[in-house]
Amino acid sequence: MRVIGDLKKVNLLVRKIKREGKSIGFVPTMGALHEGHLSLIRQAKRDTDFAVVSIFVNPKQFGPQEDLKRYPKPLKKDLALCRKLKVDLIFLPQVKEIYPDGFATFVNVFGLSEMLCGANRPGHFRGVATVVTKLLNIISPDLLYLGQKDAQQALIICRMVEDLNFPVKVKVMPVVRDEDGLALSSRNAYLNKSQLKEAQVLFKALSLAKVMIEHGQTNPGRIIQKIQDLIQNKKQAKVDYIAVVDPQSLISLKQIGSEALVCLAVKFGKTRLIDNLRIRV
Amino acid sequence: MRVIGDLKKVNLLVRKIKREGKSIGFVPTMGALHEGHLSLIRQAKRDTDFAVVSIFVNPKQFGPQEDLKRYPKPLKKDLALCRKLKVDLIFLPQVKEIYPDGFATFVNVFGLSEMLCGANRPGHFRGVATVVTKLLNIISPDLLYLGQKDAQQALIICRMVEDLNFPVKVKVMPVVRDEDGLALSSRNAYLNKSQLKEAQVLFKALSLAKVMIEHGQTNPGRIIQKIQDLIQNKKQAKVDYIAVVDPQSLISLKQIGSEALVCLAVKFGKTRLIDNLRIRV
Numbered sequence: 001m002r003v004i005g006d007l008k009k010v011n012l013l014v015r016k017i018k019r020e021g022k023s024i025g026f027v028p029t030m031g032a033l034h035e036g037h038l039s040l041i042r043q044a045k046r047d048t049d050f051a052v053v054s055i056f057v058n059p060k061q062f063g064p065q066e067d068l069k070r071y072p073k074p075l076k077k078d079l080a081l082c083r084k085l086k087v088d089l090i091f092l093p094q095v096k097e098i099y100p101d102g103f104a105t106f107v108n109v110f111g112l113s114e115m116l117c118g119a120n121r122p123g124h125f126r127g128v129a130t131v132v133t134k135l136l137n138i139i140s141p142d143l144l145y146l147g148q149k150d151a152q153q154a155l156i157i158c159r160m161v162e163d164l165n166f167p168v169k170v171k172v173m174p175v176v177r178d179e180d181g182l183a184l185s186s187r188n189a190y191l192n193k194s195q196l197k198e199a200q201v202l203f204k205a206l207s208l209a210k211v212m213i214e215h216g217q218t219n220p221g222r223i224i225q226k227i228q229d230l231i232q233n234k235k236q237a238k239v240d241y242i243a244v245v246d247p248q249s250l251i252s253l254k255q256i257g258s259e260a261l262v263c264l265a266v267k268f269g270k271t272r273l274i275d276n277l278r279i280r281v
Numbered sequence: 282m283r284v285i286g287d288l289k290k291v292n293l294l295v296r297k298i299k300r301e302g303k304s305i306g307f308v309p310t311m312g313a314l315h316e317g318h319l320s321l322i323r324q325a326k327r328d329t330d331f332a333v334v335s336i337f338v339n340p341k342q343f344g345p346q347e348d349l350k351r352y353p354k355p356l357k358k359d360l361a362l363c364r365k366l367k368v369d370l371i372f373l374p375q376v377k378e379i380y381p382d383g384f385a386t387f388v389n390v391f392g393l394s395e396m397l398c399g400a401n402r403p404g405h406f407r408g409v410a411t412v413v414t415k416l417l418n419i420i421s422p423d424l425l426y427l428g429q430k431d432a433q434q435a436l437i438i439c440r441m442v443e444d445l446n447f448p449v450k451v452k453v454m455p456v457v458r459d460e461d462g463l464a465l466s467s468r469n470a471y472l473n474k475s476q477l478k479e480a481q482v483l484f485k486a487l488s489l490a491k492v493m494i495e496h497g498q499t500n501p502g503r504i505i506q507k508i509q510d511l512i513q514n515k516k517q518a519k520v521d522y523i524a525v526v527d528p529q530s531l532i533s534l535k536q537i538g539s540e541a542l543v544c545l546a547v548k549f550g551k552t553r554l555i556d557n558l559r560i561r562v
Contacts, residue, residue, distance in 0.1 A: 105441045106391065107414075109385050110385045133388075137447050137448060163384050163386035165415045165418040167292065167296075167421065
């Protein structure tokens with residue numbers, strides 16, 4: 001496994017790999033790897049000849065009041081996990097290499113970026129789209145792996161890849177959960193014991209929505225109310241949003257038809273967690 | 282020479298060329314080719330193994346009041362010119378293939394895009410940056426050729442290529458002028474005989490600025506005043522802007538040091554012409 005920070009070196013290596021006719025699978029991450037990330041990496045190893053993982057905590061996707069500074073950076077552990085999975089290349093750039101002085105170019109996916117998480121995190125998805133564009137150009141992968149946990153992010157990147165004609169195929173992999181149903185997230189590390197326990201309510205809430213829809217409930221308002229009641233029973237939970245949306249457009253459904261994406265963002269203390277469940281009737 | 286409109290076919294062909302280890306030179310155009318374009322194409326033929334010219338009148342870079350509909354489209358003549366220069370591939374996409382329903386992603390180079398032409402053509406450079414991003418992803422050239430006539434556009438694309446790590450080298454080629462000094466432009470075709478004659482004043486004005494600077498004039502205000510007087514002597518000329526700027530940042534100079542870019546936009550009737558001259562002391 002090679003670990004490279006220098007953009008030019010990565011570019012040279014990637015071009016060499018391409019010339020050899022090998023396919024490249026790419027998993028962009030902010031580090032603090034968990035089983036969710038590892039599931040993407042394993043898929044990249046299965047699908048392609050050369051698996052690249054980037055570890056870069058992207059400042060452009062954090063708001064001024066957000067957790068950029070305290071975002072976990074367990075680099076040694078991350079590298080050990082990647083080594084175990086036989087990752088071929090870790091791309092580990094410095095912030096000043098990715099955003100040098102005078103940096104001025106941004107990619108924006110309008111519409112999808114302003115709703116749900118975008119409404120509460122202005123500029124967040126612009127930062128995501130911009131860094132992913134850069135990484136795609138640096139790594140030039142054949143396959144890009146994203147997690148369904150960040151459903152909105154995955155949709156935005158798929159839209160961007162299509163709109164801007166990036167020559168890459170995107171695979172969105174299922175949410176990985178712990179035994180209590182909590183979706184794995186690097187931010188779970190912020191939670192104390194009681195918050196961790198309370199956060200189990202999120203998957204219970206999504207599962208409740210699933211049961212309601214499967215039993216014929218077609219009114220999103222009813223579902224949202226039930227979920228909200230369930231979550232607000234937890235002392236430390238503060239709902240950011242709960243929404244029942246079209247899985248492609250993310251527009252709120254007025255009535256549930258053949259499928260729905262139920263998604264939510266809830267704060268426990270200072271820690272904001274997101275989760276979602278796609279439900280087909 | 283192959284002429285292809287279909288994105289997937291172009292992509293397949295380009296990938297084949299790449300696999301053969303050939304280099305690709307790319308000249309993006311809106312058609313209505315003149316000697317300016319041809320100078321870029323000749324350079325692409327000299328530098329690379331496979332020269333691609335795109336002909337696409339990009340609606341996203343025209344304002345609602347601009348000349349999208351009447352923009353000249355002498356396709357047969359364009360194709361004949363390209364054939365003569367042994368262009369390898371003409372990429373000739375349809376608008377609905379480049380901007381299908383639901384298209385939502387835009388690339389913006391902040392700062393550089395808002396000044397000069399950007400101030401009078403809001404959204405113009407966002408449209409340019411977006412379509413060039415798409416074309417770079419579709420064609421994946423090794424070398425990209427731009428004309429210095431559109432100085433601001435060239436700077437913006439260079440900035441974008443650097444900021445977003447596109448794996449392409451950009452060559453900006455000199456302005457090509459007719460025997461009277463008029464910079465070649467597809468829009469010159471709109472001018473009637475008297476306007477064509479009056480438009481010769483633009484290069485005279487730039488040349489006057491050069492003489493003034495070479496004779497020690499360091500005050501941009503004085504130069505702009507002189508140029509303006511000269512241009513406004515012409516009955517049909519209406520100045521959009523005249524500026525003496527830093528050639529990299531496009532910020533107006535307060536005092537001229539070692540170099541300056543003198544640039545201007547002037548309307549003759551409904552036709553807006555731009556020109557510029559880089560002056561080193």
